[in-house]
Amino acid sequence: MHVAVIGLGLIGGSLLRALRAAGHRVTGYDADPATRELAGAAGSIADAAAGAELVVLAVPLPVLPGVLAELAAFDGLVTDVTSVKDPVRELTIKSGLRRYVGGHPMAGKETSGFAAADPALFAGCAWVLCLEPGETALDDWLTLAALFTTLGARVVPVTAAEHDRAVAQISHVPHLFAAALARQLDGNPLAGALAAGSFRDGTRVAATRAELIVAMCAGNATAVHSVLRNLIDDLKAMDEALANDALTPLVELGGSLRRAWPARGGEPVEMPVSVDGLLALGRDGGWVTAVAENRVSVTTMRPETGRNGS
Structure with a gap:
């Protein structure tokens, strides 16, 4: 898959490196000339996105309107890694973006910048992919779910507001x-x-x-x-x-909840693909681990219960 990553900080840089390591064709862009040189990135957003099937927006929320304006002619799939989803969703609607699925990998560390990028950053992480009933194209959602699960992520389907x-x-x-x-x-x-x-x-x-x-x-x-x-x-x-x-009961409750986290996944279960089914999975704290090649089903896991007081 040809993927363009716009913004090459910790998350964008790690994604660029992870996709390259997985054998995908990846182009990148960053506003900082030194970062572009370090990453071997393109000289403009348009150059990075040219011919791409997917564009990943890995820039801060205040910068997004300008980036979206430069992608006005792009007719491929767009996702993002922004840590808030409803404002991004509203921006994409206003910009007239044709195909968009909101995303947020729950991964990171206290260091930042392309120099801190790690291609293994997403292994085991929860990667939110927003699924808005009547709005998100299910096939686009499955394309991203298939891509990110191959990087080792656990894809969690939710709406933007729930996220x-x-x-x-x-x-x-x-x-x-x-x-x-x-x-x-x-x-x-x-x-x-x-x-x-x-x-x-x-x-x-x-x-x-x-x-x-x-x-x-x-x-x-x-x-x-x-x-x-x-x-x-x-x-x-x-x-x-x-x-x-x-004070004891209040502290005990916190301790019990913390000891039960993170929840272990139960047995893998094949589930037919549907918007309602996927959203129910996410609300139950479950996730997708793989997408079938024919895209009629996904492999899912739900958290175990009854462990350590949970």
Whole structure:
């Protein structure tokens, strides 16, 4: 498959390298001349996309309108890796993009840029592919599911709105919480000297570039506000429970949920392809591991239950 990757930071660069390693023809583009030279990329978006069957947009949300404008004449399939999906979906509708499937690989690390790109980054990761009833072409969705599962990803079918709520809970708000926790070091050298494993693990993503954290949270502001308020309410409840010697049940619940995560997949199950069936799979926390060559079925897995208190 001929794939063009627009934006060669950590995710885009890793995808370019993973696709090349898998034998696909890949072209790339990045706005930074040094990155283009390092990656052997094309000199423009148009040059990168010329002749491509698929274009992957791996640029920040604020840059997307300009990139989409340059792809106005492109009639192939387009996906993206942006960490918020509903705003991107709205942009693609406004731009008149003909074929679009929203995507988001749940993979990354605290380092960034093409130099940090890793072709094995997506092995075992959950890769969201949005499936909007009455809107997303199922054949296009299956094309991407087949491609990304060959990279080792677990493809999770959801709607854009469902994705945005979930990532606010497990990615966007945790970045803010990590930043707040890391600020305990401000003017506090003693705390810095004593900090060890729990502080390191709880603040790891606070090392992400601030503009990236702010961009992803601002792009998903409605869901982030709601989830952040819920987290603040939980912390207030813990504060009150501490004063009333009633903290144990709240901590026990968190511990039980954490020990049961990540859920192991059950037995592989072949499932006929349908929009409703795929969305039900995603809502149950399940995923697609392979697409049949005839595209009438997919291999799926659902999480086991009853493990470690779950």
